[in-house]
Amino acid sequence: MSPQITPIADTAQDLELSERILNPDGSRIANPRLDPFVADIDSAQLRSLLRDMVILRRIDAEGVALQRQGQLGLWAPCQGQEATQIGTARAIAPEDYVFPSYRETGVIYARGAQPGDYVRMWRGEEGAAYDPAALGVAPLQIIIGAQTLHAVGYALGIQHDGAKEVAVTYFGDGATSQGDVNEAMIFAASYQAPVVFVCQNNHWAISVPVSTQSRVPLVQRSAGYGIPSVRVDGNDVLASYAVSRTALDEARAGKGPQAIEAVTYRLGAHTTSDDPTKYRGSDEEQYWAGRDPIVRMRAFLEGRGASAQLFADVEAEAADAAEDLRARTVELGPPSPDKMFDHVYSDPHPLIDQQKAWRAQYEASFEDASLEGGAR
Known part of the structure; x- marks a missing residue:
C-alpha cells in the first residue's frame, strides 16, 4: 500500500496551523506554549522590535532603489519577511554563529551590520559584505542551501569542543528541494548537532509556488528526519522570537537539532532581476499585504497606548538609516x-x-x- 500523503494546506490553513501570539489585526491571543518565552519582554523591547522592522524595510527599499540606479549589481528584497528575520535573529546569543542565505538583510542588521555591510557584495567589491568574525555571521551564501551544510559542520565542531554555542542557518522554501538541505538535516539528526534550521517559507522559489514543490507542509520534511519542528506565523514578530528562543534553548541544552518553518510572504521580487507579475496574481499579494508584519506590530503597540510620536520617531530614524546607506554606497567607489x-x-x-x-x-x-x- 502506498503511503498516505497529506495534501499541503492552502495559505489560510497554513496560517491557522501555525503558532501565533498576535493576530493580523494586532490583537493578543493566549499561547500556552509560547507565552512564557515573551513574558519578560518589556515595553522598550517591544518598541525596539517595531523599530528594527521599520528600519529594515527602509534599508531594503533603498537597496532596491540603488540597484535600479546602477549603484548595485543586484539586490534580494526581503519586504514582508521582517518579522521572521528580526524576531528569530533577536533571540540568537552573541556567541552563536549564523549561516545565512542571500536574503537575510534583517539578520545581519540584528547582528550589528553597518551601512556599508549591506552593499559591498552586491556592488561587486567584496566576496563578503561584512566582517564575518565581527558579526558572528558567515558570508551571504548564493548557492542555494549550501549554508546548511556549513552550519552543521560548525555545529559538530561546537559539539566536539563541548561548548554551549549554537549554529543557526536560514534558507527559503525552495532550498528544501535541494540535496544539500536534506543531507544537512540527516547529518544533524544522526549526530544530534546543536543547530537550528530556520526555513523562511515565503511561498515562492522564484516563480515556482511551494504547493508545487511539496505535497506536505514543509515542517513535516524536517520532522521526517527526527528533528523537533515547529511551524510559526512568520509575520508575527513575537511568535517568531518565541519559537526561536525555544529552539535555541533546546539545541543549547544538548537536545540536538531543531527546525522552524516560518510561514511568511515575499511581497517584492525574488531579486531585482525578477518580475513577480509574470507568475502570481494581485489577489494573493493583497491577501498578504493585509497581514503585513509591521502593521500588525504597530496595531499591537497602539492597543498598549503607544503614542503617535513614537511612530514618527521610528520613521525618522528609518529615513536616516536609508540616507546613510545611500551615502556610504556612493562613496565606496571602484576597488583597485x-x-x-x-x-x-x-x-x-x-x-x-x-x-x-x-x-x-x-x-x-x-x-x-x-x-x-x-x-x-
Missing part, C-alpha cells in the same frame, strides 16, 4: 584592480606575482598608446 589578486592563496605565490605584473604591464600599454597618438 589589484584587489582581485588578494587572498587567492594564504601565502605569497609566484604565479600570482606574475599575473599581477602582467596586468600592470597590460594597463600601462594603453597609456603608452595614448601618448604615442598624442605625439602624432
Whole structure:
C-alpha cells in the first residue's frame, strides 16, 4: 500500500496551523506554549522590535532603489519577511554563529551590520559584505542551501569542543528541494548537532509556488528526519522570537537539532532581476499585504497606548538609516584592480606575482598608446 500523503494546506490553513501570539489585526491571543518565552519582554523591547522592522524595510527599499540606479549589481528584497528575520535573529546569543542565505538583510542588521555591510557584495567589491568574525555571521551564501551544510559542520565542531554555542542557518522554501538541505538535516539528526534550521517559507522559489514543490507542509520534511519542528506565523514578530528562543534553548541544552518553518510572504521580487507579475496574481499579494508584519506590530503597540510620536520617531530614524546607506554606497567607489589578486592563496605565490605584473604591464600599454597618438 502506498503511503498516505497529506495534501499541503492552502495559505489560510497554513496560517491557522501555525503558532501565533498576535493576530493580523494586532490583537493578543493566549499561547500556552509560547507565552512564557515573551513574558519578560518589556515595553522598550517591544518598541525596539517595531523599530528594527521599520528600519529594515527602509534599508531594503533603498537597496532596491540603488540597484535600479546602477549603484548595485543586484539586490534580494526581503519586504514582508521582517518579522521572521528580526524576531528569530533577536533571540540568537552573541556567541552563536549564523549561516545565512542571500536574503537575510534583517539578520545581519540584528547582528550589528553597518551601512556599508549591506552593499559591498552586491556592488561587486567584496566576496563578503561584512566582517564575518565581527558579526558572528558567515558570508551571504548564493548557492542555494549550501549554508546548511556549513552550519552543521560548525555545529559538530561546537559539539566536539563541548561548548554551549549554537549554529543557526536560514534558507527559503525552495532550498528544501535541494540535496544539500536534506543531507544537512540527516547529518544533524544522526549526530544530534546543536543547530537550528530556520526555513523562511515565503511561498515562492522564484516563480515556482511551494504547493508545487511539496505535497506536505514543509515542517513535516524536517520532522521526517527526527528533528523537533515547529511551524510559526512568520509575520508575527513575537511568535517568531518565541519559537526561536525555544529552539535555541533546546539545541543549547544538548537536545540536538531543531527546525522552524516560518510561514511568511515575499511581497517584492525574488531579486531585482525578477518580475513577480509574470507568475502570481494581485489577489494573493493583497491577501498578504493585509497581514503585513509591521502593521500588525504597530496595531499591537497602539492597543498598549503607544503614542503617535513614537511612530514618527521610528520613521525618522528609518529615513536616516536609508540616507546613510545611500551615502556610504556612493562613496565606496571602484576597488583597485589589484584587489582581485588578494587572498587567492594564504601565502605569497609566484604565479600570482606574475599575473599581477602582467596586468600592470597590460594597463600601462594603453597609456603608452595614448601618448604615442598624442605625439602624432
